[in-house]
Amino acid sequence: MVSASTGISQELLYQVGYEVNKRAAIVVPQDGLTAFGNAWERESKPLAHFILGKILENAKLAVADARPMCGDTGLPRYYVKVGNEARIDGGFVALERSLRRAVADVTQDIQLRANRVHPLTRKNPGNNLGVFAPNIDYSFEPDGDWIDIIAVHKGGLFGTDYRMLFPADGTDGIKRFLLDNMAEFARRGLSCPPVVVGVGLGGTKDQAVSLSKEAACLRLIGNRHPDPDVAVLEEELRELANKTGFGVMGVGGDTTALDVHIEIAYTHTGGMPIAISQFCTAYRRAVARIHADGEVEFREDPLWFTDYYRREGID
Numbered sequence: 001m002v003s004a005s006t007g008i009s010q011e012l013l014y015q016v017g018y019e020v021n022k023r024a025a026i027v028v029p030q031d032g033l034t035a036f037g038n039a040w041e042r043e044s045k046p047l048a049h050f051i052l053g054k055i056l057e058n059a060k061l062a063v064a065d066a067r068p069m070c071g072d073t074g075l076p077r078y079y080v081k082v083g084n085e086a087r088i089d090g091g092f093v094a095l096e097r098s099l100r101r102a103v104a105d106v107t108q109d110i111q112l113r114a115n116r117v118h119p120l121t122r123k124n125p126g127n128n129l130g131v132f133a134p135n136i137d138y139s140f141e142p143d144g145d146w147i148d149i150i151a152v153h154k155g156g157l158f159g160t161d162y163r164m165l166f167p168a169d170g171t172d173g174i175k176r177f178l179l180d181n182m183a184e185f186a187r188r189g190l191s192c193p194p195v196v197v198g199v200g201l202g203g204t205k206d207q208a209v210s211l212s213k214e215a216a217c218l219r220l221i222g223n224r225h226p227d228p229d230v231a232v233l234e235e236e237l238r239e240l241a242n243k244t245g246f247g248v249m250g251v252g253g254d255t256t257a258l259d260v261h262i263e264i265a266y267t268h269t270g271g272m273p274i275a276i277s278q279f280c281t282a283y284r285r286a287v288a289r290i291h292a293d294g295e296v297e298f299r300e301d302p303l304w305f306t307d308y309y310r311r312e313g314i315d
């Protein structure tokens with residue numbers, strides 16, 4: 001389909017951007033299905049057990065009918081990881097044009113709800129496009145000639161919050177923020193648990209928020225951070241979130257969080273910024289790699305958080 005001399009073609013980028021966007025809307029990833037199934041099996045509250053069964057049934061019906069698995073599109077977005085040796089015919093402008101076209105076409109073809117509007121006038125172009133929409137975030141990887149395109153449909157209205165903690169707040173402060181975050185969004189009816197909670201800890205304010213969203217959306221459920229201290233805290237926060245007893249859709253139950261993922265960034269010595277994002281019951285993500293020879297490989301694991309992406313020193 002392409003030759004290495006010209007690079008990955010704009011048309012192929014469009015086709016893959018279209019396919020992952022469509023799959024994300026329809027097909028619940030396998031790690032989500034497994035986690036919902038496990039939650040259904042161990043749920044002790046009858047209503048929560050019933051709803052979890054319906055969530056699993058809905059996931060099957062969405063695939064059978066080739067229709068979106070949630071009526072609320074959320075906000076479609078892309079994460080793109082680019083190998084350092086990858087070449088794109090037309091460059092990154094061609095890539096972004098392809099992804100924007102894909103969002104507009106998928107919105108029309110599978111009747112995604114057009115959620116993106118002007119924030120003041122509420123004008124709706126009807127295609128989930130607009131100023132800074134869709135979000136496209138990038139990361140890079142050495143020694144690769146491929147491009148990974150990850151589509152996420154992130155429930156848009158709830159779950160993300162930020163707080164500036166200080167070093168003396170310690171893990172107690174982190175736990176307090178998690179409980180405040182979960183209670184606040186449940187109280188306002190803006191939560192659709194069970195969720196995957198992403199925590200961005202450290203960095204700058206904007207990094208904390210971005211990392212929390214990536215942590216929620218771009219790691220498989222059950223995956224643990226390589227730093228053992230962080231991994232222990234992930235387990236503690238998951239148990240704490242489930243002790244709230246909010247349960248599926250807030251009806252009361254054993255599973256409120258399918259998992260908690262923490263990503264850390266080195267931060268100012270005087271502070272401990274923290275952000276939380278919740279990836280809702282509409283667990284929507286699809287991943288594909290485009291190789292330099294045009295071969296396309298779909299897979300489950302986003303492989304977003306590589307050793308290189310989390311590097312500490314110069315290299």
Ligand code: SF4
Pocket residue numbers: 070071072073074154155156157158191192280281282
């Ligand atoms: S929060 Fe998630 S599950 Fe709830 S309506 Fe929005 S997209 Fe659907």
